[in-house]
Amino acid sequence: MPEITLLQALSQGLWAEMERDERVVLLGEDIGHAGGVFVLTKGFQEHFGEDRVIDTPLSEGGIIGTSIGLALNGLRPVPEIQFVDFIYPAFDLIVNEMAKMRYRTGGQYSVPMVVRSPYGGGIRGGHYHSQSPEAYFAHTAGLKVVIPSNPYDAKGLLISSIRDPDPVIFLEPKKIYRAVRGEVPEEPYMVPLGEAKVTREGEDLTLIGYGTMLHVCMEAAEAVEKEGVSCEVIDLRTIMPFDLDTILGSVRKTGRLVIVHEAPKTCGFGAEIAAQVSERALLSLEAPIIRVTGFDTPFPYSLEDVYLPDAASVVRAIHQSMNF
């Protein structure tokens, strides 16, 4: 199988779904003629036409709002928000309409659609090109939230999201768009939503990450292996609904948990995992659950490396947990 980047895998998945299902339409700023600011949709408009790969005016509210209508009237829109930091003009439409359409109409209408957006830090983007807002969406009933960490999952999860009957927020870790490569089958395939993946088995401590941070977890796990600490690493993949069984199974085995995410700590998604685990597996815990996260500040520019969780910080947290 060919090795391709995460970005290429997403591009492939999107292309495959557009070939398979003519109801799939893409819309967003600069995605067509220019091929997207990350060149993810390069060649799409030439192939699928301007009616299915739509360059929109500069309005996230317009993009999401009309996408909801497109979905409600039978299409399968996959709107792109150029950077997720710019999704908030559409926040009302997302939380009050997209998330609630099925519920508020008693199931008479539904809006299957996938909002794709690059998220996260690591590209020197300062506070408006680096945010990780997954907790906002995880807290919003009616949304699914998906974050891949590698090319294989990226393609499979994107395809599953597009075929899913519910609206999905699909966050793409832009830092590793090109940095992470992997083998990806050329044909379409699905990676089911809601299932985490144990990317490394271990006995002593569980590390949970997703997106870019999964790789930080893996790096930390490798680092402490030399010291004889065996970490189990879980790639959450779907944030909502998250795979609690896999998490609990692992923590019951290891007794120790470190959660890593880029988003600010307070009310970040790590809090939910910590709350669930300490509620359901308290007696298995041999040490406090530690969260290694971004700080409770807007995302910085010059000091982004200080802001972002790195393997060394995760290793420190592992030590802290092991020495408890």
Add this chain to the structure above:
Amino acid sequence: MPEITLLQALSQGLWAEMERDERVVLLGEDIGHAGGVFVLTKGFQEHFGEDRVIDTPLSEGGIIGTSIGLALNGLRPVPEIQFVDFIYPAFDLIVNEMAKMRYRTGGQYSVPMVVRSPYGGGIRGGHYHSQSPEAYFAHTAGLKVVIPSNPYDAKGLLISSIRDPDPVIFLEPKKIYRAVRGEVPEEPYMVPLGEAKVTREGEDLTLIGYGTMLHVCMEAAEAVEKEGVSCEVIDLRTIMPFDLDTILGSVRKTGRLVIVHEAPKTCGFGAEIAAQVSERALLSLEAPIIRVTGFDTPFPYSLEDVYLPDAASVVRAIHQSMNF
């Protein structure tokens, strides 16, 4: 001291600050001529004039956006969002501008302002007149989030918020606007932000609530007292920054914790408390922390009593914790 309602206390606090500081201006839909949909600002426009009590067009984005500018240019706006369910058209302005203005300008500009809004269920409002979105704001660095539960605190916290140098989201539990009365000094006073209040001392279990749910906690505490269970009840009052010391002190004493809020469970503010407590006081915990919360659904209409945490549910959680 006269007994007044929570609504009257807020009205008094607002009036007092407008008298004290002419930079304070109110703006919102229907707040002036009509006196507000909850009649909280009745008589304000007559007294302070149309330039300080401003009826705005129907645009939350306009209300918050211009308020940010008013604050940036030296005023102290107190915008009202008629129901917090309608705050999201301004979400971008809140999270990307209001919350970050001081940070992104390196402290050159700041926007002291208080966004007031009725929140929460219990008035048969269905999903658009009942939401509790405090977790969104608590997760946003740069914001303070305040929720009073009684007239005394309401007035003092509102005055503190207006005098605070940072932007504050001030959520008013509309279900108890008129249902809760209490003694309130006529003169202005401050209740400091960031400090919780122990509204009932106890030994066996800690209950944490805020807003309407504080009263549910108190009711549950009274109910189990008869059984010999002594609950300590904490009124959080400020959600961000929350008073971790008071929480930890209490849990270290009681060893048991039940958190109650109306917002959906997943990624609700209860998760943050649970995560903090289980990180910092794990060895004090004699039972898993339990969250009694709204469901992970949009807020319903007919079945709102099933949706909302009630004393009986809290009592069940207390039993569960005590029997662990």
Add this chain to the structure above:
Amino acid sequence: MKEFEEPFQIIAPDGTCRSDLDPNLEEDALLNLYRMMVLTRAVDTTSVILQRQGKIGFYVPSTGEEAAQIGSAYALEPSDLIVAAYREPGAAFLRGMPVERLYHQACGNAKDLLKGRQMPSHFGDGSVNFVPASSPVGTQIPIAVGAAWASKMKKDGRVTLVYFGDGATSQGDFHTGMNFAGVYRVPIVLFCKNNQWAISCPFSKQTASGSIHIKAMAYGFEGRQVDGNDVLAVYVATQQAVAKARRGGGPTLLEVLTYRIGPHSTSDDPRRYRDQAEVDLWKQKDPIDRFRIYLEQKGLWCKEDDERLCAEAEAHAKEAFDVAENTPMPPVESLFEDVYETPTWNLKEQDEFARLKVGQT
């Protein structure tokens, strides 16, 4: 220039008709329009009473705005889509939604198509292509534009009509919806019921533009002002906009001038903020009275007919409510349906918890 023209009118307030503009509808059609207007008024009157009696929790009256609702909905094909605000029950009735459904929704009972999840007056009925309202003002606009756009892409020949108020035009959603409608020339009628008030905000304070139809210039398509208390004018103007949309001519903004005779909702007391004199003035332009005079002048209607119809309509409303009132509440498990197509584990768990709570297990 459009903005200096008079609003489009066919029947003058005194019932006289511009025969050159009369669409010459058949007798049945004319009577049908009238009946629907009267039914809408009867439901309104009944509902306000029911609310006062504590039998329903809330209601949004549309008295005075019947011509705007009925004339517009009548211009559509059944397969066309309506995306509504909350003040258009008449449009739903005209489409075929039984009055009973409005009351099932108002009661939030087990037969409510919305399963008891929204406040009253948020009715809707997918079977007649009438999307239920949500409360946030303005969101329906870009959504409707998207729905219309889908029709253009699918070439299904459908036109979408979206209702919104004068207040809604201040929202960002109005702007982005209008802009996308213009750029992609989607088959939509943007139907603004300018009833002069947004709760307590008079139109003069909502915007400085003086009118709403003029705002279409900012988006490169036609805006048109219509006398909203003249059911024929509303019908003809909407029909023309629909025809244009259907033949690929793109969107039209209609500003339909009418008046909110009643309170904003049963929770509102308009005496706090507006003069009765203004209301009285508009009462003289009552759309039902005006159309009745027209029908009478045509010899199609008489006093006895009217008395019978009003009595029937009132009885119909009451009977419909009786059925709704006697329908049980939705079951607890319905709380957890429709969040997703298939409930997730957390919802299943919470469903258990809810049953425990109500003592079902």
Add this chain to the structure above:
Amino acid sequence: MKEFEEPFQIIAPDGTCRSDLDPNLEEDALLNLYRMMVLTRAVDTTSVILQRQGKIGFYVPSTGEEAAQIGSAYALEPSDLIVAAYREPGAAFLRGMPVERLYHQACGNAKDLLKGRQMPSHFGDGSVNFVPASSPVGTQIPIAVGAAWASKMKKDGRVTLVYFGDGATSQGDFHTGMNFAGVYRVPIVLFCKNNQWAISCPFSKQTASGSIHIKAMAYGFEGRQVDGNDVLAVYVATQQAVAKARRGGGPTLLEVLTYRIGPHSTSDDPRRYRDQAEVDLWKQKDPIDRFRIYLEQKGLWCKEDDERLCAEAEAHAKEAFDVAENTPMPPVESLFEDVYETPTWNLKEQDEFARLKVGQT
């Protein structure tokens, strides 16, 4: 009707001047305008090279848009407020922000007034009443309207000018800002630099309205189209709008027609989406060339002057960058300042953690 008029112009592309419209600025003033335009161009050219050399991370060029920036900023009093987008360095320089500050900001170093928190090209300087840009397109509009409104309330005589692009007019924030500006008649100049592109989106696909100034009709105040490559026209039009605002006449929308000669930013390659022919056409309308011819025709300027000035400006830019390059990075603790006026407990704790991380404890 406004929308059929030609854009306001004083100096034609060939340098000839409509003497009836010439504001007859003093020689010093004219030369100052020219110098600032040249400086802005020099900083642009230098910065793009610095970015290619990897010395700064990112840059937003404004080549071709100098007249729009300089002419407008020159129409303001120092105490007036500018709320900027990211493509107006010239306006900041004219106000008195040293070029060094732009580079401190671009380097995000310890002397950056923004403390290293934003990407390059988000400069600003409170000491010259120039609010730094944030990235979200459009948010500055309602904020600026609010700031102007505060001036009206305080009667401080200040006028606010807000810059935004053609793309920004599609955002809801444009709409709500414009609407509030109109309703409250605030002293603001809404200055839209229509540079024909929003990244890859040509103006023709941004809106179907054909122009931007026409959109002011939707808000009840004046919109005016100006030749944005004519620094005198920009100055005069802005000056008139400022004067009107200052005397209580309310807001003005200026659509200033210019062209983004370079890429959207150093991350962008416009060859992917637009024809070089179009660029070349606009290059012939270069605002600096045009104004130089005017000055030359007036006998105020010659080739040697120009060579000297260009060399000076380039040297100035380079020196400024050198200073910035040799300034250390902000300290770790600066990360936790300014989130709130006083750091909260969680930030203090995280500050400790951060120091541990970088090995400072």
